[in-house]
Amino acid sequence: MASPLSQEFVREFTRTQRPLYLFILAQVGDAIRAEEILQDTNVVLLSKHQQFREGTNFLAWARQVATFEVLQSRQRQRRDKLRFSEEFVTAVANDAAEESDLAELRRKALQECLQALKADDRELIQRRYQPGSSGKELAEDLGRPANSVYQSLSRIRRSLLDCVERRVAQDTV
């Protein structure tokens, strides 16, 4: 029988989910696989929760576990199914880690930027990211050519990216 999780652990664990997911995603480039690896990581984190010492950096610890899980997952994957090369994964891991530290900051900025979007654009991007939705389904729902919907999404993402960048820059100055 596992010992109960401490309050502190639950709080840290919860807070870490998003940055951890983003950290993994940048290395595998695939939302579904990133979710799978996150789950594997979570299993390890939960089973080793007693190793966690309060006051230490939970996210750093979790990232170590995740890095290992990314590797494991790559080894399980057939070679030809691998998206990215070893070199690529190693190269982005550092940036992915640094960026995941800023996840909360970026989340807030993104909230504001989403509010600043034109209503139409906001609705479009929200419908796209509704759980279970996809660009293709969205295009069918809207009755617009798929290509044009993709282009719109692409444009909105670009402006969100720029907007988040600006807000974060302002906040940190």
Added chain:
Amino acid sequence: MNSATRLELLSLVDGLCEGDLSDSQCARLEELVLADAAARRLYVRGIQLHGQLAWDAAGLGDREQLFELELQAASWGEPPNIGTFAAPLPSACRSTENTTNNGLSSATGRWRMLWGSIAALVLCALTIHWWPTASSGPLPGPQHVVVDQVPPEAPGEVVSPGIPSVRLPGERTHVDAAEPTDIGPIIDPPDVRIPQQSLVALIDREIQANWQANGITPAARAEDAEWLRRVHLDLAGRIPTIAEAERFLHSDSQDKRQQVLDRLLDGDEFPAYLSLVWSNLLVGRRPEVNVDALRGYLERQFAANRPWSEVVTHLVTATGDGDSNGAANFLLAHFNNEAVPATAFTARVLLGRQLHCSQCHQHPAIASWDQDEFWQFNACFQQTRIEEQLLVDQETGERRRVRSLVDEPGVAGSYYETLRGVMKVAYPGYRGEEIPLSPEVNRREQLAQLMLSGDENDVARAFVNRMWEHLLGHGFTLQVDDLGPHAPVSHPELFNELTRRFVASGYDVRELVTAICQSEAYQLSSQTESVPELDDPDRGTLPLFSRAYLKRLSPEQMFHSVLVASGARGLDLYHSRDLLDLRQSWIEQFFSTDETEENTELTTFDGSLPQALTLMNGELVRDVTDLDSAEFLGSVIRESDSDVEKIRRICLATLSRYPTTSELNSIRQLLRGYVRQRSERSVPPRIAAAEGLSDLYWAYLNSAEFSVNH
């Protein structure tokens, strides 16, 4: 990392998060990211933004709260069911493929030229400001401000205008082809009904939808003068004459653009110019074959609006010598080196496919385009050989070599060496369809049929893209003759539909050209306040046609236009033997051919300095601007009443527009200064004024504005 790379990278990231990045795109993404720390950072930010949006459904959900509740509950009992942590994530968005890796950065500064006279320097200032996109300023940085976005216009539905007139294949104006009809079966256009919407409405709807999707406001409608010059250069290969320009600019008719379009399309110059354009593509500018016969053949076909499928069939199946069968010159020009160039040219020019790369290796992006495919295609030409005869000309007594294409029934394949050095043989086929190996089967006829089979084939696709590029400055792909799954298409639905309709119309060239010329995109100005970042094909984005792209004049257009600007009357640019010879010798300065496996043509005609110097100091321009010999200039100087009128006429003759007020004022000031200066050296004012006007004329002919189709 420049802005083109940035755009390319972001579009690859889009493709990645939509889950449909091809292997080659993935490799490209890696390449970009590994090359540059800034690119690496951008990649991580781009993909993590996607992750953020996915994580909490673009701000609608809050998964952390959910988790916390779940974990709190679980921590008092059994370890939590980890499966529930994974809320269903949106699985796919799709690629937009907005940009590609060809940084076609045009050295825009190259339109500027070095000028040698005072008048030219001032004019330079005048015309450069005219040229917003030609200045080589710093790259536009990212300018997306979310709150500042220009609201797109209301998504107005384009109403399809009534029932369009449908021309059934049988009703096509039937003009008996003057061409040998025994050189292969003519594929009957399939009997497919044309869908409801007119071509023009279809084009406009799709182009507009893309503008809206990208939040782009198109350029204003082109001024009459700008449009008139463009349509003459595109359809007749020359600028409008001063009379044509005056008539059009002063006309109040509502449908005057349509009238000009009709006049040009029904005129003699359109088929002649189109045949020139296509003969350049098919055999180049310095061929060793009878290019006049080829042009004559094409011209007759275009004049009678024969189906393009018929032309392609003639070109691919031609037999006989190039003098009596004009179509034979295409293959005659490329039958060297085991018909490898013939294979490559047929694929590239007629099918829009860069097959020649797979002559020696597999296509880097498309696994099915391998060596075998190239050599199977090549084997289609292996029943044919060239026969040479020495003929004695009856009149001159000169001996000439005459080459003919002769089909010889046989079963030979093509032999080639693989990358491992193994000799292999390929038997005739086209895209996986095999052609029976039998002496009775004429492989080239079979090939033509296979190329033209299907209601959306490569022949039609390649032609549509070519004509689209010819008229609108860019094809649907960044490289007009490189189609395939690896090449992103700017308007996939439109491109497919145009191709289908072109086939369904019986490959009706005139209908396609007319529709593009009537489309909204063709009416737009080339001038914009600023170039939209998303529509800048010169910097590697796919074209969105939100303005008219600048097209540099071809050598032929340049030659014709200088002659037209000289005011010479009654010129037959396409049939006068003297002019054709003059043009050929002028053009040959810029071109040379390599008889290699690809028969590549090298050109120095690129708007560079040597070309500018050839133009400025060459006989062509000198004859036209020389006071003693120039007919037009003389008449302007003698007959026009005032200085203002003289300047206006010179501007109209060269640039097909009237000078702007400020332009006019500066020129007058300049002229007065020049006359005063010369008077001090006791040159009579009348002569000095004429010299000044001659300078002005010369400067206009050498201006950036003249050398570009805008």
